[in-house]
Amino acid sequence: MMSVLKEAGAAVSRSCRKIFYFISDDYDIIPRLIDSNPMVFAQLMRGKISEEYFAGQNTYKKLYSQYVEDCHYLLKPLLFADGDGRARQESNRRKPGARIFVCTDFHLLRETERGMILKQFLDYAEKKECLLLLSSPVLALPCGYEQIAEVIDVPGPDTEDIREQLFGYAAAQTRKRGEMLDEGAKARIAEAADDFKGLDFHEIEAVIYEVTGKYGSFYGRSGEQKCVAASDDFAVIAEARRARADTAKKEKARRDSTVTILETGNLVAGLGKYKTWFEGRQDAIKNPAKARRMGREPIRGVLMTGLPGTGKTQGAKYTAYRLGMPLVQLRIDNLLGGLVGDSEKNFKRYRKRIEMLAPCVVLIDEIEKLFSDERSGKGGGSEVKMNIFTALLDWMQENKKGIFFYATCNSVKNLPPELLRDGRFSMRFCVFMPTYRELVEIICFHMKRVNDLSEGEVFRCAEEISGKNGEIFPKAAEKFLHQVTQYGRAKKRNMFFTGANIEALINNVQYCLPGGQARGIGQYVDAMMTSAESEFCQPYGETNLKNAVEFWLDALENTFTDAAGYGKDSYGRERPTPLSFYRFDKQEADFHKDAIDFDNEYDKYLYEIFREKIRQAYVQRVKGE
Structure with a gap:
C-alpha cells in the first residue's frame, strides 16, 4: 500500500506546473514531502540542483543550506521584486542558488499580499527554473490564480506513514547506542502504529517522547534495564502508550468542534x-x-x-x-x-x-x-x-x-429517496416499541445503575429476601410489567413504554421510596406503579400513539427490516415480533392469522391496540391514495 506522502509525491510528479499548494494541518508537510520523495523533486528541477542533494537521508536539510528560500508570512511579501530600496535589500539577502521557494501558513497573509507573492514569483520564474511550494490547513488562493497552481489535498498520516515514522525514530535511537532492532522489536513497532491513528506527526512525536522518557522506549527494547524482555513489561508499555495516545486524541477532538x-x-x-x-x-x-x-x-x-x-x-x-x-x-x-x-x-x-x-x-x-x-x-x-x-x-x-x-x-x-435506494446502506433496520423481554432488560439495567450510584443502598434490605440483586431486578421488572398491563386494561390507558420512558420512571421512583430504600420487591414495585400512575409519567403509547402508527406505516412502505426479534425458533433463528412487517398482509390490510405464542400479557395488550390502529390507518392511507 502506498503511503499518503508517497501518493502526494506521485501527484506532484504528474504535474508540469511551478506552483504547488499543499493543504494539510501539518506545518512541516513540505519538508516531509521532499524527504519522502527526493527523486520526484530532483526531476522537477531538471538538473538545476545537483543530484547529490537528493541522495540519502535528510534531503530537505541539505537543500535548505543553498537552494531553499523561506517566504515566511512574517516577512514582507516583496521577495522577488527589485523596485524600491527595501525590495532590493530583500533581494540581496536571497540565497544566490535559490531554486525552491517555500511559504507555510499561506492562509494567514492578506489576500493582496498572497496575490503579490504569486505575481512576483511568476515574473521571476520566467527567467529561472524554480518552484514555489505553498502550504496551509485550508485553501487560500487569490481569485484568478486557481488555474496556475497544482492544489494537492494531503490526507493525514495513514498506518503506513505512521509505521515509517515509528521505525525511523526507533532506528535512529538504536544507532546512537550501536544496537540493531531485532525481529521482536520490529513486530511490536508495527503493532504500535494502530494506536496512533487519528494523530498527526507532531502529536505522535509528543506521545513517543513522553512514553520513552518514562519507560526507556515506546515499544519495549529487549535487554534494556528499564524495559527487560519480559512480556508483562511489554504489555505495560503498550497499555501506557495506548492510554497516552487516547488522551491525545480526546484533546485533539476538544480543540476541533467538528469532531x-x-x-x-x-x-x-x-x-x-x-x-x-x-x-x-x-x-x-x-x-x-x-x-x-x-x-x-x-x-x-x-x-x-x-x-x-x-x-x-x-x-x-x-x-x-x-x-x-x-x-x-x-x-x-x-x-x-x-x-x-x-x-x-x-x-x-x-x-x-x-x-x-x-x-x-x-x-x-x-x-x-x-x-x-x-x-x-x-x-x-x-x-x-x-x-x-x-x-x-x-x-x-x-x-x-x-x-x-x-x-x-x-x-x-x-x-430523501437518494438515501433510501439500494446500495447506499448495506441494510435498513427499524426499531418499534420494545417488547416485554426487551423492557425487562431495560428495567434491570436502570435499576442496577441506580443501585450502583447509591453504593447498594437502594436494595440493601431486599438482599435478605432474595439473596442476590441479580435475582431481584428481573423479578421486580416482571412484576411491574404485569401490574402496569392490568392497570392499563382496567383504565383503558395505553401504558406502553420506550427505553427513555423507563429511564425517567426509574429516576422518579427514588422520590417515591421512603428514605430512598426498598424493603423488598413488593415495596419497590409499588413505588414503580406510583411513579407510572402519576402525572409525571408519560408513556409513549399514551402521548404519541398516532405518531407511532404513522411511523410504522412509513417504515412498511420503504421496506425496512425489523431490528428486534421475538425469541429463538427451533433452528436458533430470531422469530419475527408480533408487529413485524413480515407478518402484515397488504392485501388483507391485516396481520397474518397464524397463532402467536404470547407468554405474557404486556405483549398481547400491545399487539391488540396497535393491530387495530395500524389496520385503520392503513385502510385510510390506501383510500387517500
Whole structure:
C-alpha cells in the first residue's frame, strides 16, 4: 500500500506546473514531502540542483543550506521584486542558488499580499527554473490564480506513514547506542502504529517522547534495564502508550468542534435481528480488503430508524464496542460556518480527520434533520446543508478506509429517496416499541445503575429476601410489567413504554421510596406503579400513539427490516415480533392469522391496540391514495 506522502509525491510528479499548494494541518508537510520523495523533486528541477542533494537521508536539510528560500508570512511579501530600496535589500539577502521557494501558513497573509507573492514569483520564474511550494490547513488562493497552481489535498498520516515514522525514530535511537532492532522489536513497532491513528506527526512525536522518557522506549527494547524482555513489561508499555495516545486524541477532538468522539458500550437491550446480522458480518467490516478478495461487497453501514428513545444510539455504541473501533459523531451544526464556503471546507476537514482515525464507526444521529430547512422551503441554510449532504453521499460511495457509517433517524417521511435506494446502506433496520423481554432488560439495567450510584443502598434490605440483586431486578421488572398491563386494561390507558420512558420512571421512583430504600420487591414495585400512575409519567403509547402508527406505516412502505426479534425458533433463528412487517398482509390490510405464542400479557395488550390502529390507518392511507 502506498503511503499518503508517497501518493502526494506521485501527484506532484504528474504535474508540469511551478506552483504547488499543499493543504494539510501539518506545518512541516513540505519538508516531509521532499524527504519522502527526493527523486520526484530532483526531476522537477531538471538538473538545476545537483543530484547529490537528493541522495540519502535528510534531503530537505541539505537543500535548505543553498537552494531553499523561506517566504515566511512574517516577512514582507516583496521577495522577488527589485523596485524600491527595501525590495532590493530583500533581494540581496536571497540565497544566490535559490531554486525552491517555500511559504507555510499561506492562509494567514492578506489576500493582496498572497496575490503579490504569486505575481512576483511568476515574473521571476520566467527567467529561472524554480518552484514555489505553498502550504496551509485550508485553501487560500487569490481569485484568478486557481488555474496556475497544482492544489494537492494531503490526507493525514495513514498506518503506513505512521509505521515509517515509528521505525525511523526507533532506528535512529538504536544507532546512537550501536544496537540493531531485532525481529521482536520490529513486530511490536508495527503493532504500535494502530494506536496512533487519528494523530498527526507532531502529536505522535509528543506521545513517543513522553512514553520513552518514562519507560526507556515506546515499544519495549529487549535487554534494556528499564524495559527487560519480559512480556508483562511489554504489555505495560503498550497499555501506557495506548492510554497516552487516547488522551491525545480526546484533546485533539476538544480543540476541533467538528469532531466528537463518543464513549462505546456493550449494553443494549433488544435489537436481536440487528445483532445477528452484525455478528455475521463483523469480520467483513474489520477487513474490507479480505471481503473483496472473497468476492463480497464491503459493508458500507446501516440506517437505523426508530421511535425516539428506543435505543438507536446505544446500538451505535454497541457496534463500535464489538468492533473495537472509535465512535465518532457527525454533527451538522458543528460544520456550519458563518461565511460562504466555510461549511463545505469544514466538512472536508472533518472527512480528513475521520479518515485519519479509520477504521472507525461514524454515527450520523437524526440524519433527517439535515433536510428540515429544505423541506420547509427556508432558503440560505438549505442549500448549504444539501451541499454537505451531497458530499456525504460521495464519501459513503467512495469509502475505502474501513469506515462503518451508522445513521439514525426518527422519521422515515423526511428522508430523501437518494438515501433510501439500494446500495447506499448495506441494510435498513427499524426499531418499534420494545417488547416485554426487551423492557425487562431495560428495567434491570436502570435499576442496577441506580443501585450502583447509591453504593447498594437502594436494595440493601431486599438482599435478605432474595439473596442476590441479580435475582431481584428481573423479578421486580416482571412484576411491574404485569401490574402496569392490568392497570392499563382496567383504565383503558395505553401504558406502553420506550427505553427513555423507563429511564425517567426509574429516576422518579427514588422520590417515591421512603428514605430512598426498598424493603423488598413488593415495596419497590409499588413505588414503580406510583411513579407510572402519576402525572409525571408519560408513556409513549399514551402521548404519541398516532405518531407511532404513522411511523410504522412509513417504515412498511420503504421496506425496512425489523431490528428486534421475538425469541429463538427451533433452528436458533430470531422469530419475527408480533408487529413485524413480515407478518402484515397488504392485501388483507391485516396481520397474518397464524397463532402467536404470547407468554405474557404486556405483549398481547400491545399487539391488540396497535393491530387495530395500524389496520385503520392503513385502510385510510390506501383510500387517500
